Amino acid sequence: MLGACLLRNIIRLFILLTQRFSVVAIACFLIVGCASDSFHYSNVANSRNSSTAPSTRSIPSSGIHRVQSGDTLFSIAFSYGLDYRNVASINGIAAPYIIYPNQKIRLRGSASRTASTASTSKTKPSTSAPKTVTKKTTEKVNSSSRPVSTVNIPEQKVSSWHWPIVGAVTKSFSNAGVSSKGIDIKGKNSEHVKAAADGVVVYAGNGLIGYGNLVIVKHNDVYLSAYAYNDRILVKEKQSVRAGDSLAIIGGKGSERPLLHFEVRRDGQPIDPLKVLPKQ
Template identity: 60%
Template sequence: MLFANLQCKNLMKIRDLIVTAFALLLLSGCASDSFHYQNGGGSSSSNNTQVSSIPKSGYYRVKKGDTLFSIAFRYGIDYRKLAQTNRIPSPYVIYPQQKIRLKVSSNTTKIANSSPKVQTKKPVASIKKPSQVVKRVTKPKVNPPTKNISKSTIPNKSTLNWRWPIKGFVVRGFSNAGVSSKGIDIKSNIGKPVRAAEDGVVVYSGNGLIGYGNLVIVKHSEEYLSAYAYNQSILVKEQQVVKAGDSLAIIGGKGEERPLLHFEIRRDGQPIDPLTVLPDQ
């Protein structure tokens, strides 16, 4: 009889342990669901956009399709400081295989707005002999420049009135820590156009920056750039002047997160939280 009572008590203890373990599993599942909801229903690795670390060499070799703006954007550098350090005058012409120094100088002296020097013939004040021949100078062959952004096309505005690039809701917010998001992710509808958040000029249009897919970068002023990533297709070209609300691309996405737009704003090369300047929806 005593043995039977002990056996019964042991069975009750085992039952209680099973019930407790099952309850803990349910609570764990709820906590996990709550975490995913706060992060927009996606995993924490869904957004890999980040400012790249400067390589140990301190230099970057220009590739076809690069612009000075895209290189500065990749490494979170003010394009003006990058141009100054490398003695690249406006309109910031760069060439394939050109070596760009990424460790910029702290001196912020403005670069003179001048075009690259081109050899020209010297004017002749008076020619005494009609038979005199001016010797032609043969220009050395150089690789064609990648992209040329003319400063004259930059809109001149004293203040910027930002607008949302697309209607939707934010599923991932801004964070400036570690490799976290350098912008916001906006969920919208399939086929919707991505629009310019302000007047500006397109300074990059392509897919050469890892982690951004089809990317458009627009320059709005000397200080501000905006970026539109993960597009399904791009509708604009570099050097194209755009107005606020103009269509730049068609919304795309990354992985299973579609349709989704990744939107960034950079001030002096550094990411800022777009929600601090965008109006309420």
């Protein structure tokens, strides 16, 4: 009788210990799993950037780009490999090149045809309901106007170019297909990305696919330079900068860190930055 009671107690103790061990094991498994997920979270975000390389977009069959929040005339022209002056002329947009969300920007056409179309569209509403149309237009301008640049942009030639960071070029320029439209430069952790020449910041954001945190500097009517994959942007649009001023903190894409993607555009077209940069 005593032996049977003792056996039952041993079995109960064994079951109790087994249950407690299972709870602890499950808890440990969940903790380790959560820690692993948190550790790899940043890599998931980076994979989105590394899946698409910087490239010039193809012009849509419609020939029209609809403005998204954060776009500027310069970033739109840059993304399609066009000269911002031609895009502005086609659409009858004068300096300081103000555009609005959902606005249709024509990427093909001529200035004269666009101007006549614009004048027709302006006279038509005036005969129907001028007060209503004027009110809506005013509200739109006040709520979503986005001036790109209201500062004086240098008109003189770029006297000298400077390396945005000093480092080895890990990927060279290619103008074939959708290959790299600039160069990739290996840098150092937390290094500051510097302006390659005097100019004004005409874009600072992350709205262009494949470029991550991007800064575009306009040097004059001919040249633009672009600095991509930044970890953090230090400047704002419309800000004047001098050669050597800090624009951003270097970042990278995927496992390629720290890395800077650097581009130079002449009349809207990508050129090899090594042709204008001094030898290291």
